[in-house]
Amino acid sequence: MAKNRIITVQNISIAVSAEELDDYICITNIAGAKSDQSRAADIIRNWLRNRATLEYLSVWEQLYNPNFKVFESEHFKKQAGLLTFTPSISEWVEQTRAIGLYVKRGKYGGTYAHKDIAFEFASAISPTFKLYLIKEFQRLKEEENDKKQIEWNAKRFLSKNNYLIQTDAVKNYLIPQNTYSENLEWLAYAEEADILNVALFGFTAKAWRDANPELAGKNNVRDYATVNELTVLSNLETHNAHMIREGKDKKERFNTLKEIAEYQLGILNTAEYIKTDDKNKSIT
Template sequence: MSPTKWITAVNAKGIISKSGRYGGTFAHSDIALEFASWISAEFKLYIIKDYKRLKTDESSRFSLGWNLNREISKLNYRIHTDAIKENLLPPELTAYQISMTYASEADLLNVALFGITAKQWREENTKMKGNIRDYATLNQLLVLANMESYNAILIEQDKSQAERVQLLHQLARSQLKAIEEIGTSEIKKLEKK
């Protein structure tokens, strides 16, 4: 009996079978571990140890950089949105106009850093889920956090959007260059701490 027929016959949960290119039978980790014990106790132990190692590597590699960036982004996002609210939003705007102003400022940062708006990115990457920032490198996310703070200052200085996009683009280029010159060795030192 094929895996697909078995899955259908017993209404199995936690296991799927796909045919064709990149196909295969995929199971929840608990089911896979039980399958490993059916083969042999030694094989199950090997699978468990390797699975734990992979999970530990994955969490240690991503957690520090991701959490640090997340906290910095939260702070800078608040600074950025407060500057927009206090300097760019007249009280008579509708909720739609307010949301468009925030979106326009987010796209200003996207254009300055990535050279493209969120909408353009979605149109060019229809098969990818999420948004442009979900696919940014750690270096780009760090620069983006700095750009949010700098844009807040520029807004308070009453700089036009055209001036701000040029200044933000210059900042992005210089900071990315500096980070690349430092290299990933310094970032790796942080991840080990």
């Protein structure tokens, strides 16, 4: 379902609809910058009967609409300029299967145009108005992008905390039995991701999936890692990339990464324990 927002350009309220393809702007509202809203339909109709407009619309449709009927659009162009030629948006859409324009009924009703076309229409109304329209539209998009970023960060935070609830309560998965640290034959065929997995967790991704078939469909072991483990993992990736550039073999890299993982994870977990213990003491 389309989501409508309202922007105000030179004291004129203009609806913006978020459609599947992109944002569409109500050109019926834009027409209000030239005359009373009651004459908006006539203004749009006069704009549509112009050959330059039809050329622009046809090129736009050919660029973005594989179902556009070019042959039918030529009939419109041939009649452009004739006094008897008074096409409507509905006729243009129905006969050419255009997607750049559409007519909406009910609340926020009117003629809507893809933002590219809406800006072109605004040029015909007033070049100055077009500039203010673009500026206000860009402001809207910046606000929406900021909001999406905040929502994404919040979801990531909540998601991570959900994982922590699972891992802190009881490692909510089975830990595979392994001898990866003692028997290094697996290294010859291991991918870089598994070298990191074994260095940090002590087992490969496949071993975790085999031990946890119910969870493996939608998750992997890293989804159940703690913040400290993910922090160390990020550091391991950097160290590993550096050692690869130095030409070190898998065995040497694995041993180094395992030492780094144990050392860093030990420091982080100890610091977290001390912090938690201090908090508990202050409460009591």
